[in-house]
Amino acid sequence: MMEAQYRAPGSVDEAVALMAGAGGKGRVLAGGTDLLVQMRAGMVAPGLIVDVKRIAEMTAISQIAGAWRVGAAVTGAEIHDHAGLKKAWPGVVEAINLIGSKQVQGRASAGGNLCNASPAADSVPALVAAGAIATVQGPNGRREVPVEQIPAGPGKTSLKPGEIVVSFTLPARPAGSGDAYLRLIPRTEMDIAVVGCGVNLTMKDGTCTAARVALGAVAPTVLLVEGAAKALVGSKLDDKAIEAAAAACRAACKPIDDKRGTIVYRTKIAGVLLKRAVAIAAERARSN
Numbered sequence: 121m122m123e124a125q126y127r128a129p130g131s132v133d134e135a136v137a138l139m140a141g142a143g144g145k146g147r148v149l150a151g152g153t154d155l156l157v158q159m160r161a162g163m164v165a166p167g168l169i170v171d172v173k174r175i176a177e178m179t180a181i182s183q184i185a186g187a188w189r190v191g192a193a194v195t196g197a198e199i200h201d202h203a204g205l206k207k208a209w210p211g212v213v214e215a216i217n218l219i220g221s222k223q224v225q226g227r228a229s230a231g232g233n234l235c236n237a238s239p240a241a242d243s244v245p246a247l248v249a250a251g252a253i254a255t256v257q258g259p260n261g262r263r264e265v266p267v268e269q270i271p272a273g274p275g276k277t278s279l280k281p282g283e284i285v286v287s288f289t290l291p292a293r294p295a296g297s298g299d300a301y302l303r304l305i306p307r308t309e310m311d312i313a314v315v316g317c318g319v320n321l322t323m324k325d326g327t328c329t330a331a332r333v334a335l336g337a338v339a340p341t342v343l344l345v346e347g348a349a350k351a352l353v354g355s356k357l358d359d360k361a362i363e364a365a366a367a368a369c370r371a372a373c374k375p376i377d378d379k380r381g382t383i384v385y386r387t388k389i390a391g392v393l394l395k396r397a398v399a400i401a402a403e404r405a406r407s408n
């Protein structure tokens with residue numbers, strides 16, 4: 121097996137230049153909780169590993185005009201300890217903190233979770249529901265990409281060769297907003313989602329004025345379910361509106377049958393999780 125070279129640059133520009141020089145054989149290393157497992161299993165054999173954990177911009181959390189910018193390589197543990205982010209986006213924080221165990225949380229990042237491109241990645245439905253924008257840098261400069269446009273299928277992203285996700289921007293939110301993420305797993309922890317559901321709502325005078333709903337593990341990529349959001353917006357989140365949103369979620373599902381769940385089960389659970397996540401997000405919105 122070819123030995124991989126290891127570099128730990130101090131800037132995004134340097135990391136991008138290293139990736140460009142690796143002729144398609146470079147891999148970004150953030151926490152390594154997916155990459156190292158895949159290397160050990162012989163699934164990937166990079167010629168160059170570019171460790172991004174020493175890049176300040178990729179490992180910092182900051183607030184800019186009410187929006188939150190979270191470096192793509194910030195660990196789950198650091199996100200867990202960030203009071204401001206937790207208050208603004210509890211659903212996003214909970215989703216990231218569901219990844220693995222305490223040990224995994226000490227390394228794993230949302231950037232790695234997104235770029236590993238598992239349809240069941242826990243942070244992705246919450247980021248998509250939040251309307252998060254990824255800042256991506258590659259050989260042709262920077263671009264801003266809605267998170268839902270990055271996964272392209274199991275293990276595949278829409279990133280161009282040499283591109284790195286630098287950070288995520290969670291938009292400033294109006295008063296009366298709340299988000300939530302729920303997943304179903306066959307065990308109590310350390311398992312892959314059978315279904316994941318992220319919901320982000322804004323409420324004004326008892327009426328839902330904005331909504332985003334995303335589902336994980338029910339299709340080759342995380343789904344933004346616009347029909348579910350449409351059913352919620354303009355309603356008082358009454359049973360009829362919530363049932364219509366759940367029906368839109370069930371209709372959007374194109375899941376696989378596997379040992380964790382059948383197509384019928386996953387489809388039914390998508391509606392159940394939607395209802396529960398809406399209840400939590402609405403409660404949070406009312407108290408904000």
Ligand SMILES: Cc1cc2nc3c(=O)[nH]c(=O)nc-3n(C[C@H](O)[C@H](O)[C@H](O)COP(=O)(O)OP(=O)(O)OC[C@H]3O[C@@H](n4cnc5c(N)ncnc54)[C@H](O)[C@@H]3O)c2cc1C
Nearest residue numbers: 148150151152153154155220229231232233235241242285
């Ligand atoms: C025991 C265990 C339990 C787990 N449980 C869960 C779970 O419950 N839920 C879940 O969703 N996942 C789980 N995972 C999977 C994994 O921990 C997560 O996907 C994690 O978020 C990956 O982040 P990382 O920083 O370790 O990524 P890495 O392993 O460093 O990278 C993953 C992939 O993304 C690429 N990459 C990383 N960062 C970037 C970037 N900024 N730009 C471009 N490409 C990048 C890498 O090249 C690699 O291909 C688990 C893994 C283990 C080992």
